[in-house]
Amino acid sequence: MHSYLSLSQRPLPYPSSLQTEPDHRPPPSATQWVDLLRSLTQSSSHRAAISTYAAMLAAAPPDNFAFPAVLKSAAAVRDLGLGRQVHAHVLKFGHAPSVAVANTLVDMYGKCGDAAAARRVFDGISGRDDVSWNSMIATLCRFEEWEASLRFLRLMLSSRDAEPTSFTLVSAAHACSHVRGGSRLARQVHAYTLRNGVWGTYTNNALVTMYARLGRVNDAKALFEAFDDKDMVSWNTVISSLSQNDRFEEALVYLHLMIVDGVRPDGVTLASVLPACSHLERVGFGREIHCYALRNEGLIENSFVGTALIDMYCNCKQAEKGRLVFDGVLRRTVAAWNAMLAGYARNEFDDEALRLFVEMVSEEFCPNATTLSSVLPACVRCEAFFDQEGIHGYIVKRGFGSDKYVQNALMDMYARMGRIEISRMIFGRVDRRDIVSWNTMITGCVVCGCHDDALNLLHEMQRCQGEDGSEAFVDCEEGEERIPLKPNSVTLMTVLPGCASLAALGKGKEIHAYAVKQMLAMDVAVGSALVDMYAKCGCLRLARIVFDQMPVRNVITWNVLIMAYGMHGKGEEALELFRRMTTEGGSSRNVIRPNEVTYIAVFAACSHSGMVDEGLHLFHTMKARHGIEPRSDHYACLVDLLGRSGQVKEAYELINTMPSNVSKVDAWSSLLGACRIHQSVEIGEIAAKHLFDLEPNVASHYVLMSNIYSSAGLWDQAMEVRKKMKEMGVRKEPGCSWIEHGDEVHKFLAGDSSHPQSKELHEYLETLSLRMRKEGYVPDTSCVLHNVDDEEKETMLCGHSERLAIAFGLLNTPPGTTIRVAKNLRVCNDCHVATKIISKIVDRAIILRDVRRFHHFRNGTCSCGDYW
DNA sequence: CTAGGGTTAG
Numbered sequence: 001m002h003s004y005l006s007l008s009q010r011p012l013p014y015p016s017s018l019q020t021e022p023d024h025r026p027p028p029s030a031t032q033w034v035d036l037l038r039s040l041t042q043s044s045s046h047r048a049a050i051s052t053y054a055a056m057l058a059a060a061p062p063d064n065f066a067f068p069a070v071l072k073s074a075a076a077v078r079d080l081g082l083g084r085q086v087h088a089h090v091l092k093f094g095h096a097p098s099v100a101v102a103n104t105l106v107d108m109y110g111k112c113g114d115a116a117a118a119r120r121v122f123d124g125i126s127g128r129d130d131v132s133w134n135s136m137i138a139t140l141c142r143f144e145e146w147e148a149s150l151r152f153l154r155l156m157l158s159s160r161d162a163e164p165t166s167f168t169l170v171s172a173a174h175a176c177s178h179v180r181g182g183s184r185l186a187r188q189v190h191a192y193t194l195r196n197g198v199w200g201t202y203t204n205n206a207l208v209t210m211y212a213r214l215g216r217v218n219d220a221k222a223l224f225e226a227f228d229d230k231d232m233v234s235w236n237t238v239i240s241s242l243s244q245n246d247r248f249e250e251a252l253v254y255l256h257l258m259i260v261d262g263v264r265p266d267g268v269t270l271a272s273v274l275p276a277c278s279h280l281e282r283v284g285f286g287r288e289i290h291c292y293a294l295r296n297e298g299l300i301e302n303s304f305v306g307t308a309l310i311d312m313y314c315n316c317k318q319a320e321k322g323r324l325v326f327d328g329v330l331r332r333t334v335a336a337w338n339a340m341l342a343g344y345a346r347n348e349f350d351d352e353a354l355r356l357f358v359e360m361v362s363e364e365f366c367p368n369a370t371t372l373s374s375v376l377p378a379c380v381r382c383e384a385f386f387d388q389e390g391i392h393g394y395i396v397k398r399g400f401g402s403d404k405y406v407q408n409a410l411m412d413m414y415a416r417m418g419r420i421e422i423s424r425m426i427f428g429r430v431d432r433r434d435i436v437s438w439n440t441m442i443t444g445c446v447v448c449g450c451h452d453d454a455l456n457l458l459h460e461m462q463r464c465q466g467e468d469g470s471e472a473f474v475d476c477e478e479g480e481e482r483i484p485l486k487p488n489s490v491t492l493m494t495v496l497p498g499c500a501s502l503a504a505l506g507k508g509k510e511i512h513a514y515a516v517k518q519m520l521a522m523d524v525a526v527g528s529a530l531v532d533m534y535a536k537c538g539c540l541r542l543a544r545i546v547f548d549q550m551p552v553r554n555v556i557t558w559n560v561l562i563m564a565y566g567m568h569g570k571g572e573e574a575l576e577l578f579r580r581m582t583t584e585g586g587s588s589r590n591v592i593r594p595n596e597v598t599y600i601a602v603f604a605a606c607s608h609s610g611m612v613d614e615g616l617h618l619f620h621t622m623k624a625r626h627g628i629e630p631r632s633d634h635y636a637c638l639v640d641l642l643g644r645s646g647q648v649k650e651a652y653e654l655i656n657t658m659p660s661n662v663s664k665v666d667a668w669s670s671l672l673g674a675c676r677i678h679q680s681v682e683i684g685e686i687a688a689k690h691l692f693d694l695e696p697n698v699a700s701h702y703v704l705m706s707n708i709y710s711s712a713g714l715w716d717q718a719m720e721v722r723k724k725m726k727e728m729g730v731r732k733e734p735g736c737s738w739i740e741h742g743d744e745v746h747k748f749l750a751g752d753s754s755h756p757q758s759k760e761l762h763e764y765l766e767t768l769s770l771r772m773r774k775e776g777y778v779p780d781t782s783c784v785l786h787n788v789d790d791e792e793k794e795t796m797l798c799g800h801s802e803r804l805a806i807a808f809g810l811l812n813t814p815p816g817t818t819i820r821v822a823k824n825l826r827v828c829n830d831c832h833v834a835t836k837i838i839s840k841i842v843d844r845a846i847i848l849r850d851v852r853r854f855h856h857f858r859n860g861t862c863s864c865g866d867y868w
Numbered sequence: 869c870t871a872g873g874g875t876t877a878g
Contacts, residue, residue, distance in 0.1 A: 068869050104869045134870045170871045205872040236873040243874095271874040307875035338876040345877095370877050377878095408878045436878050443878095490878090 030060050038069045046073035050082065061093040064101055071104040080112035103131045110139030130162035137171045146178040150185070166203045169193055173206040177213035186210055201229050205237045212241030232263050240272035248276035252285065265292070267302035274308035283316035290325075300328075307335045314343025319352075334365055342374035353378035369403035376409035380416050404430065408440040415444030420453075435488055443494045451498035452745055455507055458487065458495050487514070489523045496529035500536035503822035503849060504740045508533045512546075524550070528557040535564030538820050538847040538854060555595050563601040567853045569864050571609025578602050582626075594626050596634070603637035607644055608853050608864070615641045636666035643674020652683050665694050672704050673826075676711075684708045692724075699725065699732040737801035737823040739809050748804040751796070761807045768807070772837045775860075780830040802831050802848060810842055822849040836860050 033056040040049035053070040056062060062070075067090055074083040083105075090101055102125045109118035122128075122136045133156040140149035153172055156164065164172075169189060176185035189210070193203055204227050211220035224230070224238040235258040242251040255273045258265065265273075270289055277286035290309055293299040300306070306329040313322035326332075326340045337360045344353035357375050361367065367375075372395055379391055392410060400406045407430050414422040427433075427441045438461045445454035487495075492515055499508035512530055515521040521530065527550040534543035547553070547561050558581045565574035581592050594602075599622055606615030619638055622628045630638075635658055642651035651674055655667045668687045675684030688705040695701060702725035709718035725732075735750035748755060755761065769777075802823050809819035827835075827850045839846045840860030848855045856863035 072869075098869095100869050102869090107870060129869095131870050136870095138870060165870085167871045173872090200872095202872045207872095209873070231872095233873045238873090240873060266873095268874045275875080302874090304875040309875090311876065333875080335876045340876090342877060368876095373877050405877050412878075434878095440878060 030063070033059065034063070034065045034069070037066055041069040041073045041076075044076070046076045049073040050077070050079075053086075057089075062089055064094060064096070064098045067094070067098075067101045068104040071101075071108045075108040075111040078112050080109075080114060083108045083112050099125060099127060099129055099132060103129075103135050106132065106135040106139060110135065110142050115139060115143045115145075128159075128161045130165050130168070133159075133162060134165065134167040134171065137168065137175075141171050141174050144178070146175045149175040150179065164192070164196075164198065166198050166200050169198050169203045170206040173203075173210040177210040182214050183216070186214055186216075201227075201231055201234060204229075205234050208234070208237045208241060212237075212245060215245060217241060217245045217247060230261070230263075232266060232269075235261075235263050236266075236268045236272055239269060243272050243276050246279070248280045251276040252280075252282075267293075267299050267305050270299060271302070271304035271308045274305070274312050278308070278312040278315040281316050283313070283318065286312040286316065301330055303329065303331055303333045303336060307333065307339045310336060310339040310343060314339070314346060317347060319343050319347045319349055332365070334368055334371070337365055338368075338370045338374055341371060341378075345374050345378040348378075348381065350378040350382040354382060367398075369400045369406050372398075372400055373403070373405040373409035376406075376413055380413045402429075402431065404432075404434070404437065408436060411440050411444055415447045418448060420444055420448045420450060435486075435491070439488075439490045439494055442491065442498075446494055446498050446501075449501075451502045451504075454495055454498040455502075455504070458491065461487065461491075486518075489520045489526050492520060492526050493529045496526075496533045500529075500533040501822075502738060502740065502745045503537050503820055504745055505534075505537035505539065505820060506740055506743075508537055522551055524552050524554050524557060528554070528560050531557065531564065532560045535560070535567065536849065538818075538849060538856075540564060540568045540570075553592070555592055555598065558592055559595075559597045559601050562598065562605060566601055566605025566608055567849075568856070569608050569853065571605045571611045571614075574602065574605035574609075575611070575614060594628070596628055596631060599628060599630075600633055600637055603634065603641060604852075607637060607641040610645050612641055612645045612647070630662075632663040632666050635662065635664075636670045639667045640670040640674065643671055644677060646678055648674050648678050648680045648683055652686070664690070668694070669701070672701065672708075676704050676708050679708065679712055681708055681712050681714070688721075696728055697730055699730045702728075702730060703732055733824065735801045735823065735825050737805035737821055739805045739819070739821050741808070741812055746805070746808055748801045748808070750801045751799040752801070752804070755804070755808070757808060757811070758804075760811065761804055764807050764811055765803055768838060768841065771841050772834065775837050775841065777834060777837050780833060800828065800831050802827060803834065806835065806838065806846060806848075809846075810838075810844065816844070818845040818847060820847045820849075824851065826850050826852065827855065832862065836862055 033052070037049055037052050037056065040046075040052055049070060050073055053062070053066065053073075056066065067086060070086055071083060074080075074086060086108075087105060090105070094101065102121055105121045106118045109115070109121065118136065118139045122132065125132050133152070137149050137152050137156070140146075140152060149171060153164075153168065153175070156162070156168070169192065172189045172192075173186070176182045176189055179185065190207055193199060193207065204223065208220045208224050211217070211223065220241045221238065224234060224241075227234065235254070239251050239254050239258070242248070242254060251273055255265065255269065258269070270293055274286060274289060277283070277289065286309070293302075293305055293309070306325060309325045310322045310329075313319070313325060322340060322343045326336060329336050337356070341353050341356055341360070344350070344356060353375060357367070357371070360371070376391065391413075395401055395406055395410070407426050411423040411426050414420065414426070423441065423444045427437065430437050438457065442454045442457050442461075445451070445457060492511060496508065496511060499505075499511065508530075512521070512533075515526055515530070520526050527546060530546045531543045531550075534540070534546060543561065543564050547557065550557060558577070562574045562577050562581075565571070565577060578594070578598070581598075582594060583591065599618070602618055603615050606612070606618075615638065619630065619634070622630065622634075635654065639651045639654055642648075642654060648671070651671050655664060655671060658664055658667065668690045672684055672687040672691060675681070675687060684705060688701060691698070691701040702721050706718045706721040706725075709715070709721065736747060738745050738747045740746075746755065752758070753762075802821055805821040805823075806819055809817075809821065813819065827848060832855065835846055835848060835855070835857050837860060838844075839857035843859070846857040848857065854863070
């Protein structure tokens with residue numbers, strides 16, 4: 001008795017598939033039975049083959065010729081029960097031990113998901129041949145046991161049972177693209193095929209895929225090009241290699257070459273090339289592929305094609321089209337559901353996403369890690385859904401807690417909830433952090449306003465280059481193993497807003513240099529972020545230089561620059577850019593259509609420069625010219641524009657004309673700010689009344705109203721508002737200013753004395769104060785809330801965070817250096833006057849950025865000309 | 869009797 005024929009299970013019940021009615025035509029002889037069976041298996045009529053086997057079983061005992069065929073069919077339909085039955089028959093009826101039968105058993109068990117059984121049968125084979133080894137090695141690959149598969153490959157070589165064949169090489173190529181040190185093994189495998197002439201389309205295609213998986217796209221391409229017998233699979237291989245390595249343009253080029261070569265794309269081709277259309281947002285091209293799929297037999301029924309189409313439409317902002325495809329998909333797979341869910345979530349159709357998720361679960365589709373990481377962002381944004389920790393529990397319970405995608409989604413979720421500590425904890429547990437793990441964590445910090453943490457992470461990320469598994473597979477030169485993890489364009493786009501926010505010009509310049517060196521500066525998104533960073537660090541000139549040098553610009557790029565000019569008080573220039581954008585669109589000669597944000601930028605620019613008429617004109621024409629319906633933030637800008645220019649009453653009237661479906665909160669808030677500037681107590685009271693009602697928890701409303709009262713000398717009312725604020729348990733955000741010095745950003749809170757130089761700073765401000773008075777400075781104490789004596793008020797003003805930051809800059813930089821300070825709130829009137837005088841006394845340019853705009857102080861004047 | 873190419877996510 002040969003051990004491979006032993007079956008470790010007790011006799012199994014007859015599987016249902018063997019109970020089918022036998023064919024009634026009389027099949028006379030045993031050989032005819034076998035012929036019929038084999039022909040059915042060969043023509044992929046597996047169900048029929050299985051019925052035939054059942055019928056045959058009733059007529060005569062099966063033999064070694066019948067087993068391979070029925071086992072192949074069992075494997076094809078993944079029927080493990082049937083496979084085990086046949087194994088039992090092999091034991092019962094098999095005459096002489098046949099290696100071929102055993103090999104087929106190994107293969108069947110592998111395909112039916114019982115790796116242990118496959119291994120048991122393999123171990124029992126005496127006189128193993130090449131097919132035995134190949135089947136076992138392929139089985140291990142199927143179970144993603146890459147190391148084990150390579151171990152068996154070595155065993156095969158040393159056993160001298162058989163020489164590796166092209167089959168062996170295919171598995172070897174597969175395995176070595178998934179292990180550490182794969183590049184070296186890959187070269188060995190490649191060399192082996194050349195040396196031993198183990199060649200053919202199968203091997204070659206496998207090698208192309210192997211190189212692509214290792215990120216060595218150029219090697220993959222070269223191998224493809226050098227191969228003479230390209231068939232459809234070869235073309236599909238190279239196209240998917242490019243697509244999967246983010247070389248989308250090239251993937252489209254190769255599709256074209258394939259067609260020129262006379263090879264007709266099949267479902268696999270489409271499924272490989274559609275992601276390229278999706279990422280490049282080439283919806284026109286994607287639609288052509290959709291038509292091709294509809295016109296050609298069988299393509300649209302392919303679930304891979306359907307899924308890729310759903311994704312393509314959704315990624316091109318056409319979620320409704322995606323839904324139409326989804327609804328037409330005949331056999332919905334989990335991937336199709338996921339694509340639709342992710343598509344909704346990406347377009348922020350959160351309700352639809354959640355509804356679809358519920359539908360998916362109720363139709364008994366089992367959500368996987370992809371599903372959950374797609375739904376999570378929708379849950380976070382969706383107000384109806386607030387039990388986020390509950391979701392986390394659900395995820396852990398279902399065993400998806402260690403999936404990288406899920407972990408990223410969770411990190412993002414907690415960051416958006418303000419629970420950055422939890423994001424950090426999850427980040428700490430991520431197994432092999434890749435670039436996206438890092439990017440997600442960095443984004444989380446930026447979302448939470450922890451900008452310095454984001455920059456620190458950027459450093460940390462580069463420090464752990466080459467460490468353990470935190471390496472990325474990238475295309476590298478011959479002889480190189482792998483290039484370590486390094487920031488990509490997403491990292492830069494994430495971290496640049498952090499620099500912008502911190503006004504960390506030095507760090508921003510460093511990142512700019514890195515971007516240029518890594519060829520990432522050409523990227524529209526990176527370029528736009530650089531323009532924004534320079535503008536927000538006060539360097540409008542550099543922002544403009546970067547803008548002018550960008551090869552491609554989009555709406556966002558233009559919006560950023562218009563916003564930049566507006567913030568720097570250059571309204572005329574901003575409007576000129578707006579005109580240029582809509583008429584010539586820069587170097588591409590394509591006119592760029594303004595969007596909602598463009599108009600926000602334009603109105604803000606008008607507001608900071610007092611260009612009321614221009615702003616009003618653009619407001620009244622935006623619908624007709626560009627089809628943009630004014631939103632609540634547009635109204636808020638307009639109210640700000642009118643109010644700031646002193647037309648408080650007109651601003652109030654504008655609010656009254658707003659359509660009822662547009663939220664008025666922001667508009668009231670703008671109006672209240674205008675009342676603060678122009679001391680309109682009555683209208684201020686109206687605005688405040690609405691705001692206290694609509695947003696009782698926002699501190700700035702109370703503070704503004706209180707300040708309006710105190711500057712009008714209405715101390716009692718001011719105290720009243722303050723009391724009300726206290727009762728509501730609302731706390732004012734503390735004033736905070738910061739300044740970059742060397743590698744650090746120094747922060748100062750109002751009245752704060754925790755800075756190491758605090759004592760020096762206060763002393764310096766005092767001596768400065770004496771000189772300021774000689775220049776005619778009179779403290780304006782109206783913005784000080786407390787009803788205290790004047791001397792104390794003045795001390796409090798000196799404790800304003802921007803003064804501390806400016807003093808720090810003056811004390812720590814050489815004469816003549818420009819001081820750049822940023823602040824989280826608006827600059828108060830007194831600080832504005834004071835800074836002007838300081839700039840004159842110390843003869844320094846001081847650039848002060850507040851929440852809204854820049855103030856360039858020089859020689860006793862401000863760029864805003866007191867219009868602020 | 870064993871083999872190559874595909875969809876979804878951050």
